Amino acid sequence: MNLQLSTPPRPAGSRVAGLGHYQPPTVVTNDDLVARGVHTSDEWIQTRVGIAERRFATDETMLDMAVAAASKALANSGISPTEIDLVILATCTGKQQVPGGAAELASRLGIPSPGAYDLNAACAGFVYGLNAASNAVLAGHAHTVLVVGSEKLTDYVDLMERGTGIIFADGAGAAVVTASDRAGIGPVVWGSDGDSAGAITTDPATATLRQEGQSVFRWATSTMGDVALRACAAAGLEPSQLAGFIPHQANLRIIDLIAKKLNAPNVVVARDIITSGNTSSASIPIALSKMLERGEITSGAPVLVVGFGAGLTYAAQVILAP
Structure with missing residues (x-):
């Protein structure tokens, strides 16, 4: 059959x-x-x-x-x-x-x-x-x-x-x-590093969040720049064509170091961490929503979003702003 x-x-x-x-x-x-x-x-x-x-x-x-x-x-x-x-x-x-x-x-x-x-x-x-x-x-x-x-x-x-x-x-x-009728969300570039899963965990007895800050900092700054560039390439864009870069709001130094690796000085970079702190999975949509409200990014403009954190997991893609 x-x-x-x-x-x-x-x-x-x-x-x-x-x-x-x-x-x-x-x-x-x-x-x-x-x-x-x-x-x-x-x-x-x-x-x-x-x-x-x-x-x-x-x-x-x-x-x-x-x-x-x-x-x-x-x-x-x-x-x-x-x-x-x-x-x-x-x-x-x-x-x-x-x-x-x-x-x-x-x-x-x-x-x-x-x-x-x-x-x-x-x-x-x-x-x-x-x-x-x-x-x-x-x-x-x-x-x-x-x-x-x-x-x-x-x-x-x-x-x-x-x-x-x-x-x-x-x-x-x-x-x-x-x-x-057209692609407004580009291909994802994602991955994980399970060997380093212990860098961010919750205590099994108390459920309290713990992290090895320096280990996460080194991993993010050495890995996410390449991930960001690969996401741009997957979408068929050069970083200079982006209107905005919205990374996970983990640490201002991490944000600035990844942005530097993009080598696109005219791209608007989200630094919402200054007034919002680290809100984990909420940080990217909060930052991007605010940027749109303030008129820093216009409708239809390409923006790069890069998330990374516990797992260790990461994912990045280019989207067109609504």
């Missing part, structure tokens, strides 16, 4: 139709951390990681922030929640192992019966989710996908520990991905 199964019609391309972000209202400065008893200083933090302030969620959950960011992305896209047929939630800070949060997120947004799943690639999660959404659209298995990166890292960080408590923060960002 030689059966041929039917396959759904496939569009020519996929694109990001809208972005949105949400950050909690509580601003915590470096001096605020010192006042809480953290053994550090504003100068020490800004010199080493470039952060001046960050946002902490108090009464809000990871899902609350996801709903807020997703609602904004849907509004900016002009697409109704009823048109969404797949929801992908990138997070590493869900409150429980089961169930995941994507189905509840969809329900709270009024999205009827979509495919829904959580994705955990830590700080690279949003780019992994963006690629998964694009692939679902290109394969004809979904027409319109909601991708959300949302993190409440303050649930997992020892805020009194200088190595992590000064860095991590809370927030959410979202994108709506839909079918298009």
Whole structure:
């Protein structure tokens, strides 16, 4: 028997139709951390990681922030929640192992019966989710996908520990991905280094996040520049043709060193870490959404997104701004 199964019609391309972000209202400065008893200083933090302030969620959950960011992305896209047929939630800070949060997120947004799943690639999660959404659209298995990166890292960080408590923060960002008559999301360049997985972990007894800061710094600065260049090449662009570069907001020194390797001085570089801290999978969509709101990047312009973090995992691709 030689059966041929039917396959759904496939569009020519996929694109990001809208972005949105949400950050909690509580601003915590470096001096605020010192006042809480953290053994550090504003100068020490800004010199080493470039952060001046960050946002902490108090009464809000990871899902609350996801709903807020997703609602904004849907509004900016002009697409109704009823048109969404797949929801992908990138997070590493869900409150429980089961169930995941994507189905509840969809329900709270009024999205009827979509495919829904959580994705955990830590700080690279949003780019992994963006690629998964694009692939679902290109394969004809979904027409319109909601991708959300949302993190409440303050649930997992020892805020009194200088190595992590000064860095991590809370927030959410979202994108709506839909079918298009041209390619608006380029090929992904991704990979992992499982031999170094111990560089960023959570304590099995307390679930407290720990990281080997210097090891992660060396890995990111020696690896991500090449990944960024490969993503540009995969999209058929020179770095100088980019309008924006939005890397994961891990450390200002890492951002600047990767940007230097791109050798594209006229490209606008996201440095949202200065006022937002490190929000893991939420950092890229938050930074890009803000840049669009401020008019730093125009609709249709090519931007490079590069995520990297625990695993160790990374993913990069060029997209056209909505």
